[in-house]
Amino acid sequence: MNAIITVVGKDRVGIIAAICVKLAEFNINVLDISQTILHGSFTMVMAVDIAQANTAFNKVAEGLKELGEDMGLSIHIQREEIFDAMHTI
Template sequence: MKAVITVIGNDKTGIIAEMSSVLAKNGVNILDLNQTILQGYFTMIMVVELEKMDIGFMELKDKLQISGKKIGMSVKIQHEDIFNSMHKI
């Protein structure tokens, strides 16, 4: 199973380190990552693999949001199938 994670907020040092740390500590593998700065806003989207995750999806969601709040970022996670359904034309 895969998921899509988005991270948005004011650019600052340590955003990728913070997010990747939460994922690594919980057995989540980052398959793809794209990040950019848009007019001072940091934006990142990741596709992650959840098969070896050692916690539940909702617990991971909570941990990512808590970690994001700590550094002033908005963090969202969706299962890949839901993300694809929402963005299908």
């Protein structure tokens, strides 16, 4: 089962590293990463596989949110289906 992680905020050293460490703790595999600077803010979209995750989805979401708060970023994880539903026919 895939999910999409979005990260928006001010660019700094170590954002990807910190998020990947957190994901490794949850045993979540990163499938794809794309990042850009949009209207001056760092914007990253990650596709991840949560099928083998060792933690419940709500705890993963909470963990990432806390990490985001520590780093001054907004981090969200959502199941991929919502984007599929909205943007594909």
